[in-house]
Amino acid sequence: MSVLVNNDTRLLVQGITGNSGATHARGCLEYGTNVVSGVTPGRGGQVFDDKVPVFDTVVEAREESGCNATMIFVPPAFAADSIMEAVDAGIELVVAITEGIPVADMMRVKTKLAHSKSVLIGPNCPGIITPGQCKIGIMPGYIHKPGDIGVISRSGTLTYEAVWQLTEAGYGQSTCIGIGGDPIHGMTHLQAAQLFTEDPDTRAFILIGEIGGSEEEEAAAWIKENCDKPVAAFIAGATAPPGRRMGHAGAIISGGKGTASAKQEALRDAGIVLADTPAEMGAALIKALG
Amino acid sequence: MNIHEYQAKELFDKYGVATPAGGVAETVNQVIEVARELGTDTVVVKAQIHAGGRGKGTFKSGFQGGVHLCDSPEKAGEIAGKMLGEVLVTHQSGEEGKLVNKVLVAASVDIDKEFYFAILMDRETERAVIVASSEGGVDIEDVAENTPEKLIRVPIHPTLGLQGYQARTIAKQIGFTSEQMRPAAKLFAAAYKLFMATDCSMVEINPLVLTTDGEVQALDAKFGFDDNALFRHPEIAALRDTDEEDPREVAASKFDLNYIGLDGNIACMVNGAGLAMATMDIIKHYGGDPANFLDVGGGATEEQVREAFRILAGDPKVEAILVNIFGGIMQCDVIAQGIINAAEEIEMNLPLIVRLEGTNVAEGRKLLEESGINLITASDLGDAAKKAVESVA
Numbered sequence: 197m198s199v200l201v202n203n204d205t206r207l208l209v210q211g212i213t214g215n216s217g218a219t220h221a222r223g224c225l226e227y228g229t230n231v232v233s234g235v236t237p238g239r240g241g242q243v244f245d246d247k248v249p250v251f252d253t254v255v256e257a258r259e260e261s262g263c264n265a266t267m268i269f270v271p272p273a274f275a276a277d278s279i280m281e282a283v284d285a286g287i288e289l290v291v292a293i294t295e296g297i298p299v300a301d302m303m304r305v306k307t308k309l310a311h312s313k314s315v316l317i318g319p320n321c322p323g324i325i326t327p328g329q330c331k332i333g334i335m336p337g338y339i340h341k342p343g344d345i346g347v348i349s350r351s352g353t354l355t356y357e358a359v360w361q362l363t364e365a366g367y368g369q370s371t372c373i374g375i376g377g378d379p380i381h382g383m384t385h386l387q388a389a390q391l392f393t394e395d396p397d398t399r400a401f402i403l404i405g406e407i408g409g410s411e412e413e414e415a416a417a418w419i420k421e422n423c424d425k426p427v428a429a430f431i432a433g434a435t436a437p438p439g440r441r442m443g444h445a446g447a448i449i450s451g452g453k454g455t456a457s458a459k460q461e462a463l464r465d466a467g468i469v470l471a472d473t474p475a476e477m478g479a480a481l482i483k484a485l486g
Numbered sequence: 487m488n489i490h491e492y493q494a495k496e497l498f499d500k501y502g503v504a505t506p507a508g509g510v511a512e513t514v515n516q517v518i519e520v521a522r523e524l525g526t527d528t529v530v531v532k533a534q535i536h537a538g539g540r541g542k543g544t545f546k547s548g549f550q551g552g553v554h555l556c557d558s559p560e561k562a563g564e565i566a567g568k569m570l571g572e573v574l575v576t577h578q579s580g581e582e583g584k585l586v587n588k589v590l591v592a593a594s595v596d597i598d599k600e601f602y603f604a605i606l607m608d609r610e611t612e613r614a615v616i617v618a619s620s621e622g623g624v625d626i627e628d629v630a631e632n633t634p635e636k637l638i639r640v641p642i643h644p645t646l647g648l649q650g651y652q653a654r655t656i657a658k659q660i661g662f663t664s665e666q667m668r669p670a671a672k673l674f675a676a677a678y679k680l681f682m683a684t685d686c687s688m689v690e691i692n693p694l695v696l697t698t699d700g701e702v703q704a705l706d707a708k709f710g711f712d713d714n715a716l717f718r719h720p721e722i723a724a725l726r727d728t729d730e731e732d733p734r735e736v737a738a739s740k741f742d743l744n745y746i747g748l749d750g751n752i753a754c755m756v757n758g759a760g761l762a763m764a765t766m767d768i769i770k771h772y773g774g775d776p777a778n779f780l781d782v783g784g785g786a787t788e789e790q791v792r793e794a795f796r797i798l799a800g801d802p803k804v805e806a807i808l809v810n811i812f813g814g815i816m817q818c819d820v821i822a823q824g825i826i827n828a829a830e831e832i833e834m835n836l837p838l839i840v841r842l843e844g845t846n847v848a849e850g851r852k853l854l855e856e857s858g859i860n861l862i863t864a865s866d867l868g869d870a871a872k873k874a875v876e877s878v879a
Contacts, residue, residue, distance in 0.1 A: 214877050216785075244665025272714060298715035299607050300685055322814065333855065334784070336814050336845050351760020352784065353812040356844060362810070377759060379609040387846070406760055407555045410608050425776045433761040435748075435770045443781040445714060445746045446609065451627060456767075474764035475868030 198326035199346070200289055200315070201265065201399070205330045206232045208287065208294065210246050210254065210270055210278045217269035220293070220334050224267070227331040233261035233410040235414035235455035242428045245310040251266045254278075254285040267323065267332045275319060276301035290382070291332045292319035292335065299445070304382040309382070316382025322352040322374035333374065335359075343368015345481060347399030348385055350377050354432060354474065358404055361478025377444025379408070379485040384452040385415035400426035402481045403468070407433030408447045408454040414461040420466035423466070426484035430471040431459045489725045490534045490591045494707045501680035501749025502580040503691075504703045508592030510534070510854065517566040520591040521559035528594040529562050530555055535576075535584035536720060536730040538708075543576035544742070547570070552576070552784045555594055562591060582762035584730065594702065600693035601660055602626055603674065603704075604682045605642075607688070613641040614681060617673070620661040622693035646680040654784045668795070669702040672693075677704075684722050685715030734778070734797055741793040743782060748818075751805040751818070752874050755796040757782050757816050765810045768867060777804050784815040791824025799834050806837040810867060811844070818842045818850030826857045837877035838861060841870035844848055 209219035212234025221244065225231050233251060240252030244294065251257040254266070258394045270278040275294040282290045283305075288448040296325050297311050297319050309316055317324055321332015327340035339356055342361045351356035355374055362369060373388050375381060385403055392401040405412035412431065421428055437444045438449040460470055471480035492510035500507065507524055511517040521529045533540055533552035540552035550570045556562040566589050575583035583874050600622030609617040620636045623628045630637055638659050653671035662670045673694070681689050688710035695705045716723045728736045737747030744759065748766075752774045756762035759781045763825075766776040778801075782794055798807050811821045821842065828837070841864040842850045854861065862877065864870030 209509070223778060243779065273717065296714045299687065299712045300682065300715065300719070303612055304615070304626055307644050334815050335767065339844070349760070349808070351683070351758060352759035353756075353758030353814060354764055356812045356814055357764070379607070380612050381518075404760070406763060432760050432767060435766045435776060436763055437748065440746050441713070442746065442763050442779055445712075447759060473768045473871075474761070475768060475866060475870060475871070 198329065199395050200371060200373070201324055201326050201330040201332060203329045205265050205332070206230050206261065207332060207412060208254065208257050208261065208266040209234045209398050210230065210266055210268045210282065211234055212248065212250060213239050213242070214269055218244070218288045220267070220269065223334070223337070224331050227337040229330050229332065232263050233246070233257040234353055244390035254281045254287065258285045259288065259470065263287065265332060266291065268292040268294060270294060272296035272298070279305050280308050283308055283382070286356050287314060288314050289317070291317045291323050292382070293321065293323060293334060297378065299380055301362065304380060305367060307379060308316055318374060318376040318382060320378045320381070321376030322355060322372065324373045325355050326371045329445050335372070335374070339363055340372065342482065343370065344399040346394070346395070346398040348374035348388040349374055349404035350406050351404060351432065352392040354404055358402060358430070358473060358477040362481065365478050366484060367482065369479070371397060377446050377447070379446035385411040389415045389423065393425060398425070400481060400485055403429040403476060404460055405431045406444065407436050407442065407446050407449050407456050410454065412459040416462040416466040416468065419468065426486065428469045428471065428477070428480040428484040429463045430474060430477045430480065431463070431475065432457045440443045487713060487716070487726055488536045488730065489709050490536065490588070490590065490727065491532060491706065492534055492588065493725045494709055495590065495869070497680060497684070497786065498704055498707065499598045501683070502676040503680065504701065506592045506703055506705065507544040508590055508780040510588050510590055512570070513564065513590050514563045514567045514570070517589060517591055518559045518563040520748050521556070521562040524591070524593045526593040528555055528557050529559070530592050530594050531565050531569070532560050532590045532592070533574050534588040534590055535574055535579065535586060535742065537579035537584055539576035539578050540574065543574045543579070543653045546573040546575065549569050552586070565672065565788070585759055587729070595695065596698040596706070598693045599661070599696045601695070602629070602692050603677070603694045603712060604690040604692070605678060605686070608641070611779065612741060613644055615749070616640045616642060616656060618656050618660045622695070628694065642678065647682070648675060649813050650675070657689060664695060666700065672702065673702050682862065684719055685712045686710060687712050715739040734801060738780070738794070741790050743780060743790060745797065748776055748778050750777045751803055751878055752808055753777040753804040754808045754810065755782060756796050756810045757784065759804045761810065761812060765808065765867070768871040769808065769874060770874045772871045774871070774878065777801060786821070787815055788820060788827060792828040795825070795828035795834070798834055799832050804836065805878040806874050808870055809838070809840045810870055811842050813844030814844060815840070818844060818845040819846045819853055822850035822853040826853065826859060829859045837869055838863055839877065841876045850866060
C-alpha cells in the first residue's frame with residue numbers, strides 16, 4: 197500500500213500544454229497514472245494527446261473530471277497563482293514541480309494553505325510516486341519497484357540514487373515523496389515521517405536531507421518519541437562552504453545553523469541509522485531493518 | 487546576490503530610509519567635488535568592495551584601512567587616491583583581496599547611540615521577521631549568544647504587513663525615547679517597504695544610529711536578494727558586480743550552470759543539487775578534495791555540458807574530473823554526447839571518471855565506448871569516488 201497516492205488518484209496537470217508539462221504528463225500516463233484533465237488558461241476545450249480534456253480553470257477541471265490531485269508545471273512567475281487556484285478549488289493533493297518560485301510568493305501561498313484542507317508537496321521537487329500505481333512527477337518510473345519501504349527526500353536525483361540502491365538490493369518502495377529543495381515549501385520531513393509511521397504497509401523508511409533549515413532535526417525529535425519503525429537517513433552537504441546556496445534555494449548554512457553535522461547528530465540521537473556516504477543509503481536502510 | 491554600500495544607500499534614498507548625505511566617486515576629482523558639496527567639516531571615505539572588515543583591512547600597497555575620516559575635501563581626495571585602483575585585503579576578502587574601483591564619500595555623523603535592525607526571510611516561521619537590538623555596531627551573533635534578552639524578534643504577517651504599532655513598539659523596546667520613537671518607526675516602515683518591494687532575503691542595518699542632532703539614520707547596511715525573484719526586478723539584477731565574483735562562477739552563470747568554486751583538485755559534474763553535494767561529500771570521504779560544486783540541472787543541453795567541461799578543465803588546480811549522472815529528465819546519451827564533443831574540442835589530459843545511471847544508460851555507455859575517448863568508467867557512485875581519488879594520488 198502507500199501514502200497520499202494510489203490507484204484511486206485522479207490527476208489534473210496544470211500547465212499541460214507547455215513543454216515540460218506535456219512531456220511529463222505523457223510520462224505519467226505511460227506509467228499508468230490516471231491523468232483525467234489538464235488546465236491551461238485560454239486552451240479550454242482542447243484535448244491533450246486525444247485523451248485528456250483541457251480546461252481554462254481548475255474549478256472547471258474539478259467539476260468536470262473529478263480530479264483529486266494536481267501536478268503543477270507552470271513557470272515560476274505564475275506558479276504561486278496556480279497553487280492557490282488548486283487550493284481554492286479544493287484539490288486534495290497539490291504537487292508543485294516548478295523550480296525557482298520567489299520566496300515571498302511561497303510565503304503568501306503558505307498563508308492560503310493554512311486555511312485549507314489541501315496538502316502541498318514541493319515546490320522544486322521531483323514529485324511523489326507509489327510504484328506500480330501512481331506516478332506524479334518527473335522521476336524515471338522504471339527505477340522503482342512496489343514494496344514496503346518509504347522514501348522522503350529534499351532532492352531529485354539523490355532520491356533516484358537511493359531508490360535505485362533499494363530496488364537493486366531487492367527492496368521495493370511503498371511511496372517515495374520528494375518534498376523539495378526550497379526554503380519555504382509544503383510537506384515537511386516531519387509530516388512525511390508521520391505519514392509513513394502511520395501507514396500499515398510501510399515497514400521502514402529512509403529520510404534524505406541536506407544542509408539548511410532545521411526540518412531534519414524536527415523530524416528526528418519526533419521519530420525519537422513516536423516512531424517504532426526502522427529508519428535510515430543520509431544528509432548531503434557535509435563539505436559545503438557556509439553562506440553559499442548549494443543549488444537548492446534552501447540548501448545554505450547561515451549563521452552557523454543548518455550544518456550537516458548538527459543534523460547527523462540529531463538523527464543519530466534518535467536511533468536512526470546514518471549512511472556514511474550517498475553510495476550506502478540502501479545499505480543503511482537494510483542495516484536499520486536488522 | 488550582494489550589492490555595494492553605495493548601491494544600498496541609493497536604494498535607501500529611493501524608499502525613504504534615512505542615511506547620512508553622500509555620494510559615490512570613481513576619481514580623486516569626483517571625491518573632492520562630492521566632499522565640497524556635502525559642506526560638512528569632516529567626511530568619511532569608504533572603499534567599495536563586497537567583503538566586510540574594510541576598516542581594519544590593508545591595501546597591497548601597504549596603505550592601512552579602507553575607511554577613513556577626513557577633515558577637508560582635499561584630504562578626502564588624497565586618501566581616495568590611495569584607495570582607487572588598489573587592492574584591499576580584509577579578513578573576508580581572501581588573500582587575493584578586492585580591487586577598489588569606487589569609493590563612497592559621506593558626511594560624518596556624531597553618534598549618540600547605536601542600534602541593530604534587520605529584516606530577514608525566516609524559513610521556520612515562513613515569514614519576514616524583524617530582528618532588532620539595543621546593541622548596535624557589534625556582531626549580532628555575539629549578542630544572540632551572550633545576551634539573547636537584548637534581541638527582539640517580530641514576525642510580520644505576509645499579507646497584512648508591518649503595522650504602525652509594531653514599528654513603534656519595536657522602537658520603544660530597543661531603547662528609543664518617546665520623541666525618537668516616530669522617526670525610528672518611520673525608518674522601520676520604509677525599510678520593510680523596500681524589503682518587500684524588491685524581494686529581499688535580508689536587509690541588515692548595523693549600526694542604526696541616533697545622531698547627536700536627534701536623527702535616526704542607517705549608517706551601514708547589508709542586503710541579500712532572493713535570486714528566484716530577480717526576474718521581476720531588472721533594476722536590482724543590474725546592481726550585480728561580476729568583478730566581485732569568482733570568475734569561474736561568472737563564466738558558469740552565463741550558461742545557466744549552477745557552479746560554486748572550492749579549493750580542491752577533483753572537479754565534479756553532476757545533475758541535481760542534492761546529488762552534486764553528495765558527490766562532493768563522497769570524494770572527501772575517500773580522502774580527496776572536491777574542486778567545485780556543479781549542478782548541470784535537470785535538462786542540460788549538449789552545449790551546457792561542453793561549457794561545463796571547459797570551466798572545469800580550465801581551472802589550473804583541477805587534476806581529475808568526475809562525472810556523476812543519474813538520468814531522470816536528463817538522458818544519459820545526451821550527457822555522453824556532450825562529453826564526447828567536449829573531449830574532442832578541448833584538449834583534456836586529465837583523468838576523466840564517468841559514472842552514468844538512469845534513463846537511456848545503455849545508449850550513453852555505448853556512445854562513450856565507441857567514441858574511443860580515454861576515460862575511466864565506474865560501476866557505482868562509491869566506485870567512481872574511489873577511482874577519482876586514486877587518479878590524483
